[in-house]
Amino acid sequence: MRRPRLLYVPFWMTYVFLYAPIAVLVVMSFNSGDSPYSFDGFSLKWYGELAGNAEIGKGLVNTLLVAAGSTVLATALGTLLAVGLARYSRSKVLDAIGVLPAVLPDLVLAIGLLVFYGTVKMTLGLHSVLLAHTVFGMAFVAAVVRTRLTHADFSLEEASRDLGATPATTFFRITLPQLVPGIAAGALLAFTLSVDEFVIAFFTAAPTEPTLPIVIYSMVRFGVTPEINALATLLLAVSFTVVIVAQRMTRLTESFT
């Protein structure tokens, strides 16, 4: 097919636009000087400072706790919901409720949960963020598992039932094994989204228990420090690795099925 030459200009501009700011952060994170704006020489000192920053350490631990907990909860609830919506319901309303948390603006969900926690007088803490993250995590897990379900072979489930298996046996022996790649992808998605999530955590966390994005937010608000460059570079490295591994994994599972 013909590729108009002229299109290469906006094409490359898009990638420069997307990656130039990231590249600047990475380069500046290895700066030996104190200024976040001029590169004086190579050093790892900001990574050392970062390792000694207790606040960031606490934020990181909180984030991982919340992400792990909400991922487990969201994966269990989301998988059940996906099977239920695909096999036991024909209701458009239930379908809509299932995807609502994924399409609702984060600010609206955040305000709703803040108001809800306040109304029932629940104390805020890591648990309130965990419960909040499960809401959208579940919707994403359910969506991913459902696309997998539409590819799953329904006749196998019918055969299992006709041969006298109980619904529970059919689920655990037939349905679930077919869904494992979808469940894994959904869990990975829920985990990544929770780690990165800021707005909902900002409204539902206790001030004494901030997650990492909240710590970053308060650091950025008080100005530029090279420590954030180092932290940003590490976060970039982690998410790039996760995305590329996930990409490889889906290609692997696709070649198996």
Place this chain on the structure above:
Amino acid sequence: MTGSTVSGAAAVSRSRRSRALGRRSRAIGRLVFLGPGLAYLIVLLLVPLALILSYTVFRRGRFGGVVYEATGENFTRLLDPLYLDVIVSSLKLATIATVIALLVGYPTAYLIAQLPRKWKTIALVAIVLPFWTNFLVRVYAWIVLLSGPGLVNSALGDLGLGPFEFLYNQGTIVTGLVYSYLPLMVLPLYAAIEKLDPQLREASANLGARPARTFVSVTLPLTLPGVVTGCLFVFVPSFGNFVIPELLGGGRSIMVGNLIRDQFLKARDWPFGSTLTLALLAVLIVLLLLQAWSARRA
């Protein structure tokens, strides 16, 4: 003969029993599979949304808190120019960001769709990658680039220009919004362009249409659903954003997201904050309905 009747009756009763059993196991299945997730979503999604809705008709107490007395004053306050201006300016900024993202995203998505298979995957992953990195970090990168002593200014200074005040205006907010949500524009556009049958474009060219004409009469109308979806994906998170206007726009209440945040965390006016949230939601619902309507027509 009698034997076959008996076995026929047995079969009927067996099938009736299995159907009753099937009905019961379906009811159990519904409870087991749909029950937990729906219960969770009712308590932590629908009830909170209903609470937002109900707080809009109450009044703020003198010392914070809520006075449970029905009133319409939150809605009349919404029409106060002070707040109306903020809503209008958020609409404006989100619209500009969406249009720019479309103008940048369309040619990019178009070219990606024409690339050889291997490069296509790489180009797409490269579009999505920044989106999977922490949102705050990406916004922060622009502060490093654009602030007073920042890199753009020092580069310009070497050329004998500036320094300029790039940060803290509406232009930087739009830049931040486009930067953050551009991947959400490119992906649906790519999906729509990829599905396009190349023969249609060839037919148009063979019939003597110039490339521009082919684009306007064939390519663009056929990829319109992707355009609408992409615009929605950029507009929705832009319109309700409060982080980008705060960090790149200088922290004044310029977008409705900041206003909502302030009502809950500073003014402690839950009823008015809820009313603003409802207004935000109402705008988005109207847009979603428009999208559903345009999708049905297409």
